[in-house]
Amino acid sequence: MAASWRFQRMPSASPATAFGARIAAILLALIFAGLILAATGADPLDLASQVIDSSFGSSFGLQDLGVLLVPLILTGLSVAVGQQIGVWNIGAEGQFYAGAFGAATVGLFVPGPPVLILPLMFVAGLAGGVIWILIPTLARAYGNVNELITTLLLNFVAILLVFYVSTGAWRDRMSNSATRRLSAEIPELWGSVHWGLPIAILAALTVAAVLAFSRWGYEVRLVGSNPSAAHYAGMPARRHLITVMLLSGAIAGLAGMLEIAGTVHRLQGGISNNYGYLGIMVAVLARNSAIGVIFSAALMAFILNSGIILQTQGLTTSAVLAITGLILFLTAIGDELAHYRIARDKA
C-alpha cells in the first residue's frame, strides 16, 4: 500500500523552524531576483559578485552600509517598540521628517558652539517625533481611533511640510531646493560613518534591556499581549500605551535628527529615502525583537546598497523595491509554513 504524505498544522512553530523558514524565505527571494535579472538578459552571478565585491570588498562599500544602517535600525526599532504593546506605527516616516525638521530648526537658527547645539538638536529631534505621534496616541488612548490610519496620514503632512520650508522660506539661495548647511554636525567615526551608528545600536540594546529587565517592560509586554489580563492584574494599560507610542515616535524622530546632523547636513525634501516604511519591514523581519532589529536592518542596508550598485549597471530602482517586496511576501509565507510539519500516513 502506498504511503501518503500530508501537512499537519501545529499550534505553535518552534523557534528553530521559524528561524529556518526566514532564512529560506530570504534566500528564495534572492534566487527569484536573480532569475528575473537573468530573464532580462543580465548575468545574475556576475551581478551578484559585483554586488558582494562592492559592498564588502572595499572600505567604501562598508562605509555606505554603515551610513544606511543608522536610520534603518532606528525606524525599525520605532516600529518594533510600538508592536510591544500591539500598536502599528506606520508613521515612522512622518516622525522621521518631524525629527529632522525639529533638529534643523535648532541647527539653522540657534547660534552657539557645536557642543551645545548638538545636544539641543538631539532633544529637538526627539521632540519632533513625539509631537508628530502625539495626536494619533491620544486618539488611540482616549477615542480608540485606529493608529494605522492616523499615523499613516500624518506622514504626508510631514513630508510636505519639509518640502515647503526647504524650497520656500528656509531655502538656500544657491540650491533653491535645500536649506543652507547646518551649524553643527555629528563627528565622523570611520570614513563617512558617523557617531550615529553607535548611538543607534546603543538605543536598540537599551530598549531590549529595558523590556527584559524592568517592571515597566514586564507590564508593557503583558498589556500588549492581552489587555484583559493586564486589566485583571490592575496594570495602567492606557498610561503604558501612551508612553510606548510616544517612545516609538521619539525613536523615529531621533533617526531623522541623526540623518540630517550626520549624513545630509541640511534639510531638504526626500531625505528619508523611505526609511520610515522600510522600518516596518525591518521590524517584521526581526519579529519585533529590539536586538533582532540590528541584524535585519543590516540585511536591509545591504539590499538598499545592492540597489544602488545595480543601478550603475543600468537596472531600474524598482528592482530593489521588488526584491524587498519579495522578501516580505516570502517571509509571510515562511512564517505560516513554519507551523506545519509533514506527516506520513499509512493508508
Add this chain to the structure above:
Amino acid sequence: MTETAIPFSAPPGTPPLVQLKGIAKYFPGVIANEDVDLDVLPGEIHALLGENGAGKSTLMNILTGIYQPDAGEIIIDGYAKQFATPLQAIAAGIGMVHQHFKLVQAFTVAENIHLGWSETPRRASAQALEARTAALAAKFNLQTRPGARVSDLSTGEQQRVEILRVLARQARVLILDEPTAVLTPAEARELFKALRDFVAQGNAVIFISHKLDEVLEISDRISILRGGRKIATEKTADCNPRMLAKLMVGRDIVLADMRHRAAGAAQISPEPVLRLDNVSALNDAGDEALHGISLQVHAGEILGIAGVAGNGQRELSQVLAGMRPVSGGRILIEGIAVGRSNAAAFVERGIGHIPEDRLHSGLAPALSITVNAVMREYKHPPLSSGGAYHPGAATTLAKEIAAVADVAIPDFGMPIRNLSGGNQQRLVARREMRIANKVLIAAYPSRGLDVGAINTMLRYIVELRDAGAGIVLISEELEELLNLSDRIAVLYEGKVMGVVDNDKADIDQIGLMMGGRAQAREVA
C-alpha cells in the same frame, strides 16, 4: 423525559451506523488512541466520557476525517470507509459540532448555513437564502432567526445554527463536543429535546462530555475512555455517578461533603473580612447589572454564590476583585472602605481572584509560563528591586508555583497556551492562593475541568479556607456549592434573592430562588 418522541427501534440485523475497530493514533511520544472499538447504533444517543486528554477529541477527529488513523477501520452502515478530509466524512453522513463554534461572526445565520455547501444555489439573494434557512429550521425543529447576524446571537442560538448547519447536510450521526458547557440550563433542556427528536428518526448522536449527571440524563449507552483506550461501554440504565467517576479516573473519587474542618483549621471570624454594602455596578454595555447587593465574607468560611449563569456573576466577581468600579454603595475590606477601584490595590490587600475565563482574562496565552506565573508578585522582591525586574528570580518563583501545583513543565519559556486547560487552572489557582491571605474570589473554578482536576481544585479551596482566608465560590454546580459552602447566596438578575445557611439549606428552596422567587423569610 416526559414528552419525548417514541424511541426508534431498528429492525433486527441492521448494522451499526458507525463501527470503529481497533483504532489507533500516535503522536510523537503520545498514544492518543489505541485499540479502540466503538459501535454507534441507529436511534441511540451514545455518550463518550473521559477526562481531559483521554483521547475523546482525537477519536472524533479520526471519525470526522480531520486525522487519519494509524491503525484500525471505520465502518459506516456495514461498509469500510476512509476519510481523507472532513468533507468526505460529512458526505458519509457524519457531522460534528465543536466546542468552540466555527461560525463567521459578521455573517447572518442564513449565510453561515450556506457557506461552503454544494447545495447552495449559485446565484442566491439574501431573501432566497433566508427562506431556505427558515425551511430547514422548520424541518429540523430548531428555532433560528435566518436574517440575524451571528455576532448578535446568544451562545445557545449560535449552537443551534451549528447543529442546523450539520443537519442540513444530511448528517445521520451528529457529534457534539461538550455541548452544554456554554448553555444555560433552559437552553440545555431545549438541546436535549432536539437531540431526542433527531435520534427518534433512526439517526444517532455521539455526545462528548465529562459531566456525569448530564450524561446519565441524556444518553442511552456510555463508553468510557481513559489514557487513549476504551475502558467500557455500558447501558446508561446500569450506571451510577460513582461507578462512572471511578471508571473515568481509574480510582475512587470523593465528591462529598468537604465542610468538615480538621483540628487546627482556622475558625470563622466574627467580623467580615470583605463586605459589600448596598453595591450596584454597571455591565460593559453601561446598564446596571448589580442592584444593591449586600454580602459579608468572613475569614475561614466559604460563601457560595448560586444562580444561573448570566445573572450578574461576572460583574459581581469583578467588583469583588476590584476590576469593576461600583456605581453605588461601598466595599469594605476589614472594615475600611476602599475608594476608587483598582485590581492591583485589591491584590496588595490580600484578595486573590480566579477569573471565570482564565484564558481571556487571567492569563496572557501567548506569553511564557514564567511571565504568567508571576503576574501577582512581580512588583515585590526578589522579583523586582526599584524599577528593575529580575527574570531569573521570576523563573525561580514560577518553578515553585508549578511544583506546588504539581504540574510538570519541561520549558518555562514556552507559551502558557501549550499547557492543558487543567494545568493552566492549577497554576492560576496556586498563583492566586499565594497572595489570597484575606479573600479568594473563585469564579467557576471547576468549569471545563475533568473529575480528577475538579477534585484537586476543590481541595485547594478547602486548604485555603483552613488557612484562614474567606472564600467566595461562584458556581453553577449546586452539588459543588452544597459540598463546600458554609452559606449560599442566590443571585438572580443582579439581586441577592437570599442567603441560606448550608445546614438549613433546602435544594428546592434554592432552586426557587434561582428561578427568581424571593426567600420567604430571612434565614441568615
